[in-house]
Amino acid sequence: MTSRLDRIAQQRRQKLDRIRGRGIDPYPYGYHRSHTTQQAVEKLKKWESKDATEKAADRLAGKLQVNVAGRIMAIRRMGKSAFFDLRDGSGRIQLLFQDINQFDEKDLELFKDLDIGDIIGVSGPLLWTKSGEPTVWVAEFTLLAKSLQPLPEKWHGLSDVDKRYRQRYLDLIANAEAKEIFRVRSQVIAAIREFLNQRGFLEVETPVLQPLAGGALARPFTTHHHALDQDFYLRIALELHLKRLIIGGFDKVYELGRIFRNEGISTKHNPEFTMLESYEAYVDYQDVMKMLERMVSLIARKIMGRYEIEFGDNNLNFKPPWQRLELRQAIIKYSGIDFEQYPDADSLRAEMLKLKMEVDPQKDRGRLIDELISTFVEPNMIQPTFLLDYPVEMSPLAKTKPGNQRMVERFEAFAGGMEIANAFTELNDPIEQRERFLQQQKERKPEDETTETIDQDFLLALEYGMPPTGGLGVGIDRLVMLLTGQQSIRQVILFPQLREKP
RNA sequence: GGGCCGCUAGCUCAAUUGGAAGAGCAGCUGACUCUUAAUCAGCAGGUUACAGGUUCGAGUCCUGUGCGGCUCACCA
16 A cells, blocks of 8 residues: 555545535435436436427426436536536436535535535436536435545546456446446347347256266366265366256256356356356257357347447457358368378377477377367358368267268367357267276376366166257357457456465 | 567656656545546655676666577477
């Protein structure tokens, strides 16, 4: 703490003491609002459209009276009068304190002690100022919360990225764009629920704490339950529990939930992030593809008002149908390598080395192909695109293509150079699933902490019979990034993970 | 984890080759009854992230640490 901040805080505390000394509670219990600031402005506009006689009658009848409340964002004192900007969750409105001598001694003193940042409630009639600003002419005012800290600068806002994340409330107060991003995020999630609910999907909740972290391959967070004296993992995917529910007879289920991966942090990765997974019985990945492009495009149009969204230097067009491209063809197109010609890891690695790629000799064929995707293909996936049909090594939970044991019915959706969704026709043959898990375990490196051990309970569930099912996973944070044009995942997560400051 | 960049007043930013740490906003005092980045006059406000080093002299150069950003690696 520097002396200057101390001094400002000290001044505010002195004001607080003065206010208390006059018998005023600076933190009272509530306030009756008749209107939000936005509603008040609308009310005034509506009144403006009436004819002169009606207007005068309304004014006389006190029909322009409102009670509004919010945070003081600006103070323009001008001798006996003053203009304040008042902001609430809906917007802002101007306040006019005309001739402050109308107030009694107590209110006058309180008025003098009001600061930018304080929360107040006011009542009085609405009016237009000469310059056409909708304004509340303040007849009465009440302090609702005294602010003891100075707000960020009014014009430039808060730009210190570190501070914006650590003190997100200041970001939300100071930067309107930040607030808008999270409003959009909330609407996106609501729209997803509405879309899926309308289609007969059932929203469910499954455990975050799991004895095995299955359904994906990622390093999990670990924790410990004391009463059970048992270690648990935080889930890294929703998949295996949702499939159990398909087996249980819910034909359409989804979960919107937080998942946790103990891996690197980047502009596209946060250790905890929000995933949508949905499972629908009796459909395949082609049906899921149609549903996804329909869902995302509807959301874009509903919330952003259009199919085309500016993202970085590009204009993304989410109008269906999205481009469909076989994974194999995409890799050939962007890297020149046809993985079908290299049936094992060694030959593929040799070919990749020719492209001067730095290739980890530990990587198996699936991971090598994955590297080809992320190096050559993903950066080119700007317009919404489905990549279809993946090698079986990369997809232990997906069903192989009919007549081709090496490939599975899987797609990933990309846009803006990011993967936003992953889906497949789910493998429902319990014998094959067990073999795939065993194969996966065999290829696992001894030092590799990321590989799950086999989820026997899930295999048992599969043995009771799971209908043919199409499954989908969507990265909600990335979807919000795309829709709001944000280049960093931290801009769309209210409280992103940061290192603790000393 | 590696590389590069950044950290100056509460906030937004300056500071020439290494030569007296500044401005705007916010704050305080005063003037002002239609302002809206109000205006005008004045005042106050700094461990230049932290710890060392080089130097007559360091915000500036060097080393280390912390935190952040970008990027690479990692990442179904």
